[in-house]
Amino acid sequence: MLPKRVERPALANAEKADVVIIGAGFAGLSAARRISELDPKLRVIILEAGVIGEGAAGRNSGFIIDLPHEVSSEDYGGDSSRKAKEDIIRSRRAIALATEVAMERGWGREIFDPCGRYSVAISEEGDRHLVSYAEQLKKIDEPYRLLNGSQIADITGTKAYASALFTPGTVMVQPAAYIRGLADSLHEPVEIFERSPVLSFETAGQGWLVRTPKGSVGTAKIILANNGHAESFGFFRGKLLHVFTFASITEEFNPGRLPGDRKWAATPALPMGTTVRRVPGAAGDRILIRSRYTYHPGQVAGEGTLVRAGAQHDKKFLARFPGLKDIKMEYRWGGPMAVTLNSVPAFGEVERNVFSACGCNGVGASNATAAGIAAAETVLGHTSELTEIFSRYDVPKSLPPQPFITIGAKAVLTFREWKAGAE
Template sequence: MTRYTAKALPRQPGVSGWVAMLPDRRPRPALLGAVTADVAIIGAGFAGLAAARRLSQLDPTLQVAVLEAGIVGGGPAGRNSGFIIDLPHEVSAESLGSDSATHARRDIFKNRTAIALAQGMAEEHGWGPEVFSLSGRYSIARGAAGDHHLADYAKQLEGLGEAHRLLDAEETARLTGTRSFSSALFTPGTAMIQPADFVRRFADALRDPVTVFEQSPVLSIERQGSGWQVTTKAGTVAAGRVVLAVNGHARSFGLLPRKLMHVFTYASLTKPFDPALLGGERNWAATPALPMGTTIRRLSGPEGDRILVRSRYTYNPSITVSDAALASAGRVHDRKLASRFPDLAGLPMQYRWAGAMALTWNSVPVVDEVDQGLWLAAGCNGVGATNATANGIVAAERALGHLSQLGQHYAEAAPARAIPPEPVATIGGKAALRWKEWRAGDE
């Protein structure tokens, strides 16, 4: 009898500011007793919720049970920086040849498919811009190397026919309220979300015959006849098909050995400050000009404005983060805040947290049928909100035997390559992260 048993349950380091800024959630009831469903989805993050939505679009009569280990929004989705990005994420100095242009266009199609699903939910349920906003994003530079990359990327976007606007130092200062940045590149197609609020509302918007169970960690997935039995602490789901949408936590079930690299990234959020202390616009979001640099968001709210700083990456094959690692990243964030916003000198951080990512060696997603009727959605590869949503869409389609254009693109992609055995993987992973962060410098 085939049985996949969870060797560990997810643990979330630190306090996500996105969650802390929201009212306390009244969670959906936990799974109690035995229920049946056509499809069981494990995980109510971006991938799991997208899968539930897509299943309902393809067949509104399907009975779907969504099982969340904790409270919706408390996992990695609610620790995201809130960018659903439409364009290739990394700025590259390489020119776009025909093969890379084709790859870029496929990437853009995938990303915009994810955004369309999220936007459809937001528009259908009337969520305001504080939850979902198609407001675009900036890539922002702090020196000559970043300036060069942004200018080169702008040329690539021109070749792809994608809208964009370069900002010089003066325009960037008017945007940010500080002269600490040297240039910026604006692209209008990124959706910005309050990630914890977004996934909460998404889960609550799913209606019968889709049922969301919170505080229902899955302990095992076991073959039962032609289907599966999913067991939690207090109940079971008998389902013909299962979508395991837990990204790197799939390893805890013994799946994808040597296919996923487990990385954590870190964020801090300041206490509210009087917006008069800092000029510029009060709501903007910027990813770094160089990969592995620093992401910045300025958020306005009723208590004042806040700055979010995200940087630092660690390789964590145990899928856990120590308090010392969180504190160390926080000290880096404090220095980055002070150097970028001298007008806010002394402003303390209120919340610090880490969020898990799962990367594949060759940066491809893993959306596979790992056993008959058991589908896996994993490998967000660092652009979590976008890629996880797309992975969930494709997993749902494949579970129903539906082949879309997006699914065709996934089918034509190379398989995930095996990572080296231990201890080489950990030694190499840590060294690669340190080198990439060094290369990003102060960006």
């Protein structure tokens, strides 16, 4: 949906850098930007295996969420208040960086929109979760607004939803445009090389030598910002669950066919329910549907998985927008995320002068951005509220051995999707 972009060249020579960042998604680009802020003289090289905006970051659904993701009072159990406040600090640091980029680039709301989000319920259980979550937000002095079925119908143009909860802090982005713009906001001595997958890195004197198919970089420090592919270099093996989620977006339709606001974004009341966005355009509007979670230890999801996810999207779409039953899906896609058993990031110094900002655990726009910022600060020895939060996380727990982890992961995902029901 974006114009074709001119790619950066691939690495083809022997280079030197102060820091090499592996991966040009939310984490890697945010880390580079933060390094430039703290020490603009450092030479930073970012190595991206593919093309910027075409990987998992560009396939994000565009929610930079400021509050704990799951709409459930269970998020606030135990040492709940401190955890919730730390999650909010972390996410709002990510939003602050994104806001700075948006202001620099002069983006309009079609790319960066601080519009907030709706959490929507279809079932009575979903209604209860929203009320419970609102009570918890009140305890930590976070603003919200509860809406009944009629009020959310006025916004979404559908009577499918029984209730909703609005929170104002979420920013919505066009993810591929955002990632492209974040990359373009970086300037010398930061340099990006695309189509430059890192094959290996090895010690070289007091530093490291990073190898790609046609070039190499000698560097003092490395930041791994490649999420699940940290395992490809031998780190966090047996500690990362590779989960794919999927989305479909409709062809453009006449906005007059669907009442309500032409632009809104909604996450489900129950975990693993259905995310929905209405996206306006000059030639018409589109509806995005995101749902379905599958486990793929090899970090590859086949075409059949996408077809099955798409069939589920069609059912979800029809249930919510029966008046648009003739509108077809134009695009379908999937994207991976790395999840840890104890829901902590795969973060920190994993080997001498090798730092990880991986294991996003979903909500990648928020979590990966914050991890990238914290990794940059850690690399440079800068202490902040964010680095203190990341320093307190436990290490990722080891997963059960195969085949038990595959059996268990698939069973848990299936059960949670069943539990979400119509949501």
